[in-house]
Amino acid sequence: MELIQLGLEPWFIKQAVELCTPEQRIARVTAVDRGWYVVRNEDGEGSARVTGKFLHSTESTSDMPCVGDWVCLHYDSENSACIHTILPRKSFLGRKSAGKNIEFQMIAANIDVAFIVQSCHYDFNVPRLERYLVMANEGHVEPVLVLTKTDLVSADELEQLILEIRRGGISARIVALSNVTGAGLDQIKELMGFGKTYCLLGSSGVGKTTLINQLTGQDTLKTGTVSDSGEGRHTTIRRQLIVLEQGAMIVDTPGMREVGIFAGSEGMDELFDDIQELALSCRFSNCGHSNEPGCAVLQAIKDGKLNQEHYGNYVKLKKESEVNETSYADKRKKR
Ligand SMILES: Nc1nc2c(ncn2[C@@H]2O[C@H](COP(=O)(O)OP(=O)(O)OP(=O)(O)O)[C@@H](O)[C@H]2O)c(=O)[nH]1
Ligand SMILES: [Mg+2]
Ligand SMILES: [Zn+2]
Numbered sequence: 001m002e003l004i005q006l007g008l009e010p011w012f013i014k015q016a017v018e019l020c021t022p023e024q025r026i027a028r029v030t031a032v033d034r035g036w037y038v039v040r041n042e043d044g045e046g047s048a049r050v051t052g053k054f055l056h057s058t059e060s061t062s063d064m065p066c067v068g069d070w071v072c073l074h075y076d077s078e079n080s081a082c083i084h085t086i087l088p089r090k091s092f093l094g095r096k097s098a099g100k101n102i103e104f105q106m107i108a109a110n111i112d113v114a115f116i117v118q119s120c121h122y123d124f125n126v127p128r129l130e131r132y133l134v135m136a137n138e139g140h141v142e143p144v145l146v147l148t149k150t151d152l153v154s155a156d157e158l159e160q161l162i163l164e165i166r167r168g169g170i171s172a173r174i175v176a177l178s179n180v181t182g183a184g185l186d187q188i189k190e191l192m193g194f195g196k197t198y199c200l201l202g203s204s205g206v207g208k209t210t211l212i213n214q215l216t217g218q219d220t221l222k223t224g225t226v227s228d229s230g231e232g233r234h235t236t237i238r239r240q241l242i243v244l245e246q247g248a249m250i251v252d253t254p255g256m257r258e259v260g261i262f263a264g265s266e267g268m269d270e271l272f273d274d275i276q277e278l279a280l281s282c283r284f285s286n287c288g289h290s291n292e293p294g295c296a297v298l299q300a301i302k303d304g305k306l307n308q309e310h311y312g313n314y315v316k317l318k319k320e321s322e323v324n325e326t327s328y329a330d331k332r333k334k335r
Contacts, residue, residue, distance in 0.1 A: 001040075001042060001044075001243070002042060003026060003028075003041060003042060004195060005194075005195060005243070005247055006028045006040060006041070006195075006243065006249065007028065007110065007195050007196065007197050007249060008026065008028075008070065009090075009195075011090060012026075012070050012087055012090075012110075015070075015087040015088055016070070016072065016087060019072060019085050019087060020072035020084075020085060021072070021074075021084075023074065024072040024073060024074050024084060024085075025041060025072070025073045025074075025075070026041065026070060026071070026072065026073070026087075027039040027040060027041040027048070027070070027071055027073045027081075028040050028041070028068070028069070028070055028071075028241070029065050029066065029067055029068065029069045029070075029071060029241075030045065030067065030240065030241040030242075031067060031238060031239065031240045031241065032065065032066060032067060032238070032239065033238065035049065036048070036049060037049065037050070037065055037071075037083060039071065039073060039081065039083070040241075040243075041073075046081060047081070048071075048073060048081035048082060048083050049081075049082060049083065050064070050065065050082070050083045051082045051083065051084055053084075054083060054084060054085070060103060060104065061103055061104070061105060061106070062094060062104045062105070062106050063086075064106075065083055065086055066092075066106040066107070066108060066109050066239075067107075067108045067109070067239045067240065067241050067251055068108040068109040068110045068111060068197060068199075068241060068251060069086050069087070069089065069109045069110065070086070070087040070110065071083045071084075071085065071086050071087065072084045072085040072087070089109040089110055090110055090140070091109070091110060091111055091112070091139050091140040091141045092106060092107075092108070092109045092110075092111070092139040092140075092141075093106075093107040093108050093109075093111055093114060093135060093136065093139050093141055093199055093201065094106045094107055094135070094138075094139060095107065095135060095256075095259055095260050096260025107199070107201070107239065107253060108199045108239060108241075108251045108253070110197060111139075111141045111197050111198065111199045111251065112141070112142065112193075112196040112197050112198065113141065113142045113143070113144055113191070113196065113197075113198050113199075114132070114135075114136045114141045114142070114143050114144070114198075114199050114201055115144055115146045115188075115198055115199065115200050115201065115208075115211075116129060116132040116133065116136070116143055116144070116145050116146065116172075116201050116202060117146045117148055117200055117201065117202035117206045117207065117208050117211070118145070118146075118147055118148070118202055118203070118206060119147070119148045119149045119203075119205070119206040119207065119230065120147050120148065120149050120150055120152060120153045120157070120158060120161055120176075121149045121152045121153065121230055122226075122229065122230025122231070123202070123203050123205070123206050123230065124147075124161055126164055126165060126168045126170075126309070126313075127309075127313045127316075128203075128259065129145065129165065129168075129170065130168065130170070130271060130310075130313055130317070131259040131317065132201055132202075132259060133170065133172065133271050134268055134271055134317065135201075135259060137268075137270045137271055141199070143172045143173075144172060144173045144174075144175060144191065145165065145170075145172050145173065145174045145175070146174075146175050146177055146184075146188070146202075146211075147161060147162075147174060147175070147176045147177065148177050148178070148179060148206050148207040148211070149178065149179075149180075149206075149207060150176045150177060150178045150181075150183060150184065151178040151180045151181050151183075158176055162174055162176075167307050167310075168307055168309065168310045168313075169272075169274055169307060169310045170271075175187045175188055175191070177207075177211070179207050179210040179211060179214055182214070185214055185215075188211070188215070189215070189246070192215075192244070192246060192248040192250075193247075193248060194246070194247035194248065195247060195248070196248050196249070197241070197248070197249040197250070197251070198248060198249065198250040198251070199250070199251040199253065200212070200250065200251065200252055200253055201253060201256070202255065202256070203232060203255045203256060203257075204231065204232025204233065204234045204235070204236075204254070204255025204256075204257075205224070205226040205227075205230065205231055205232020205233065205235075205255060206232065206255070207223075208236070208252060208253070208255070209221045209222065209223045209235065209236050209252055210223050212242060212250055212252050215244055215246075215250065216242070216244060216245070221236070221242075221252065222235055222236070223235055232255050234254060234255055236252055236253065236254045236255070237254055238254065239251055239252065239253045239254070240252050260320075268314075268317065268318065268321060272310075272314045274306065274310075275297060275306070275310075275311060275314055278296045278297045278300050278306065279296065279297055280296075281296035282294060282295050282296045282297065283295070289311075289315075297311065
C-alpha cells in the first residue's frame, strides 16, 4: 500500500521534508492503545511508542499523537519503532473532555469529512446535531449528516425530521440510511473519495460500526444491540482508522455521551452566521439580544424569520463555550 492511499497529500510531504530527519519514515496512526500506537505505512501495520523527549515536550493531551495523525518514525531495531514528531494537522475533531478538569481531547486528526450520525428512531435531537456541527466547523472538517435506521420510521416521519433540521437553519448535506434495507448506502459510497479520510461521530447504538461493516462487506467489527429505550451499550471501545478497498479511510469511534464544545471562534460563528448577521443591525453594538430596544434578533424571531429554538440553542452553546474557554485558559495559565 502506497502512502498516497493512506491519505498522504503533498502538503504533508512538504511538512515531512522539514520535520522528519532523513533516517526517519512517515507513517499514519491508525489506533491508540494506552501509550502504544498502531502505525501504518507502505510496509503494513506495526506498533510504536513516543520517545521520552517527545513526551517531555508535550503541554496537553492534544499534543499527543491521535488517530489520523501523520508522524515521523524511527526504527531502533527491527521490532521497535519510535514516534519523534507529529506533522502539523490539517484538520481535527476534538471536544471538551468529560470530567471535572476541562481539557481539550482529540478525537481524530486529518479528517476530510465527519459523518455525524443520528438514528431516526430514538436518538434524533437537533440541538445535539448543532453541537457536532460546531465541533466539525471548529476543526475545519466538512460535516455530512447521516440519519440511520430509516427502516424504523415511515417516509412521512423521515421527511418531518429532515424538515426539522432545515428549520433549525442547518444546511449541511443529509443522507438517510438504513443498514437493514441498504437504502442510502450507495449515496455514502459515492460520497467517499480515494485517499480521503472520514470519521463517524454520534451516540452509542446509532449504527456507526454497522455502517463500516456494510462498507467493508464483512462483519469484522463488533456491533451491539440497543436497549428497549434505543440506547446503545457502548460496544465500540476504541477509535480506529480502517482502510477501505475503495481507497477511502474511515475512523470508527465509541459513542459519545456528551459533546462538550469550545468555541468563541469560527466554529460557532459559521453555524450561527444568520444570527451574527442580524446582530449587526441591533441598535447597540454590545446588544445581548435579551430585552434591549432596537434588537434585530428579537425582532426577527417575532417576525418568524428566525427559528426560536435555533436561537435558544445558540444562547445555550455560547454561554457554555464561554465558561469552557475561561476555565481552560485559567488552567493553562496555572501550569
Ligand atoms: N433497524 C436498524 N437497526 C440498525 C441499523 N443500523 C444499526 N442497527 C442496529 O443497531 C445496533 C447498534 O449498532 P452499532 O453499529 O453497534 O452502533 P454504534 O453506533 O457502533 O454503537 P457504539 O459502538 O456503542 O458507539 C445493532 O443492533 C445494529 O444491528 C439500521 O439502519 N436499522
Ligand atoms: Mg460501534
Ligand atoms: Zn440584539
